[in-house]
Amino acid sequence: MAPDAHATGEPVPFSFDRLTEAMKAKAAESYSVPKFDVPQQIAELTYDQHRAIRFRPDNALWQGEAPFELQAFHMGWLFKEPVMLHSVDAGMARQVVFTGRDFEYRAPLDPARFQDLVMTGEAGFRLHYPLNAPDVMDELVSFLGASYFRALGRDTLYGLSARGLAINTATANGEEFPRFTDFYIERPSRRSKEITVHAALDSESVTGAFRFVIAPGRDTVMTVTARIFARKDIERIGIAPMTSMFLFAENNDSAFDDYRGQVHDSDGLKIVRQNGDELWRNLNNPSDLATSFFVEENPKAFGLFQRDRDFVHFQDAGAGYERRPSLLAEPLDDWGKGAINLVEIPTDLEVNDNIVAFWVPEKQVKAGEALEFRYRLSWGAIEETTTHFARVMALRSGAGGVSGVENTEGLRKFVVDFDGEILRNLSADSNIEAVVNVSRGDIVHSTVSRIDSNGMWRLVIDLKPNGAGPVELNAYLNLDDKRLSEIWSYQWRKTDDARS
Known part of the structure; x- marks a missing residue:
């Protein structure tokens, strides 16, 4: 096997266990x-200049030597912290170095x-693979910035990201962003x-x-092993964190004057519980920071999904939101008691990732502790069976009551x-009933009926909120005490429909 063209220096022994021991020893040292x-050429790069590389x-x-290829990301603009790349062959690792000759510098840059x-490292890297056609090396996965990474399944476009670890997300102490260094x-x-x-x-x-x-495949699958060593006590640690964007959809589009029907990389949080029950939480772009905890024990899976795949609902020919991948995390061991944390951050711009989801163990992490988590990440237009559970396909919200007549003030539909x-x-005459639960509000009216034009079933709820706090709703469909649907969940605040 020919040596790697960019590999330099003497090879050193490498294994995952060796790396584990090195990071364990490093945790005992002060940070x-x-x-x-x-x-200087890198330090001065602007956004437009960096894009020209x-x-x-x-x-x-x-x-030309394997079905996978590696390309480096150039340092500069926001990416001024180098990472070191190493190629491992037969248990020996050698550093990989790229130079200015490996990049094309377009106008307005001066290539000379x-x-x-010669860079001290790279901003990150991406792997290419013939994902969609045998003769095209498509971008498959990229690692760039802190511990962020993202991947594609067949016929999808980049959207949401994952991270190695989340620390103190949405806490008063402020978030810490660990970074992959090598x-x-x-x-x-x-x-x-x-x-x-x-x-x-x-x-x-x-x-x-x-x-x-x-x-790689129709759904690209990553099998992840994370071995973590705590230097300090950690208020809130996030395992298998994922980050996405939700600006608006049918549930909150009145706050945006936009020709497009929806703008989001993900439209819901999916949770598969230990007993097989499935929960769907429609995402929101709230007026204020919203944090939700779904208490679970040994969940089977959770993830951020792009369930709507119809271009007509988005109408954005450039962004292709209907082709953004879903991401599902599946624990490969028992994770015990804890909670899936969903953070929703207000934003008026689709360039901001404002949705975060991750697993929080019940036990707080203390300095000196070692943890290991194994899980599977699936990226792609993940198919969901509807044989056992009906799925939530749309959520709409508006003023409550009956059109054309005077209604009780403050109702929400x-x-x-x-x-x-x-x-x-x-x-249509089947004895389907909706089981609806609400906190901080009263159900004034609810109905469930079949939509003849498409065969879907529609649940309508008129709600009167109690107080100014967030209202939590969940509901599912039953037939003769047999559950027919996943559990729908949503959090709404009185101010959410008045965003400006």
């Missing part, structure tokens, strides 16, 4: 803020300023159907060793559409 010697595909690592540039990528063979990436994580409160076994094989064969 020091890293100092980076950033070349492109990696030269012919210089990709393993180009960068030809002799990556060790196992060299693929010509017949490799998966690729393994190891990463070292470091921050003020923790160190960590991560392993990602990445298998919620309209939830359910669809699925389990419902479609039922006639």
Whole structure:
């Protein structure tokens, strides 16, 4: 096997266990803020200048030697903290170095300023693979910024991201962002159907060793092992964190004057409980920071989904929101008691990721503790069966009461559409009933009925809120005491319909 063209220096022994021991030892040391010697050409790059830099595909690592190729992200603009890349072959690791000659510098940049540039590291990297066609090397996964990464399934476009770890998200102490400092990528063979990436994580409160076994496909699957070592007590640690964007949909579009019907990378949080029950929480762009905890024990899965796949509902020919991937996290061990934390942050711009979801263990992490979590991440247009549970397909909200007559002031109407094989064969006179629960509010009226034009079943709730606090709603459909649908959940505040 030919040596990697960009690998430099003497090879050193490497394994995931060796990395684990090194990060465990590092956790016993005091954290020091890293100092980076950033070349002047990089330090001065603006957003537009950084966008003008492109990696030269012919210089990709393993180009023409394997079904996977690696391309580096250039440092600059927001990305001034270098990460070190290493190629692992037969248990030996060598650092991979890229130079200015591996990139194309387009106008308004002067290419001559960068030809002799030798970077102290890279901003990150991406892996390419023939995901959608055998003769095209599509971008498959990227690791860029702090501990952020994202991936694609077949025929999807980049949307939401994941992170290695979340620390103190939405707490009074302020969030800490651990970063991957070093990556060790196992060299693929010509017949490799998966690729393994190891990463070292470091921050003020923790160190960590991560392993990602990445298998591309219709849904690209990452099998993750996270070994975490606490330097300090941690108020709130987030496992398998994922970050997305939700600006508006049918439930809150009155706050936005926009020709598009919806703007979001994800429209709901999905939870699969230990007993097999499934919960769907429609996302919101609230007027104030909203934090929700779903208390669970050994959940089977949770994730942020883009369930709506119809272009007509979005009407954004450039962004392609209907093609954004869903992301499902499935624990591979018993995670015990804890909660799935959903954070919804107000935003008026679709460039801001304002949705965060992660698992919080019940027991607070103390300094000196070691933890290990194994889980599977699936990225893609993940299919959901409707044989056993009908799914929530749309949520709409507006002023409550009956049109054309005077109604009680302050009523709010919620309209939830359910669809699925389990419902479609039922006639309109079937004895379907809705089980509805509300906190901080009273149900004034509710009905459930079949929509003849499409076979869906519609739940309509008129609610009168009590006080100014958030109203929590959940509901599901029953037939003769048999549950037909997943459990719908939503949080609403009186001010949410008046955002400006």
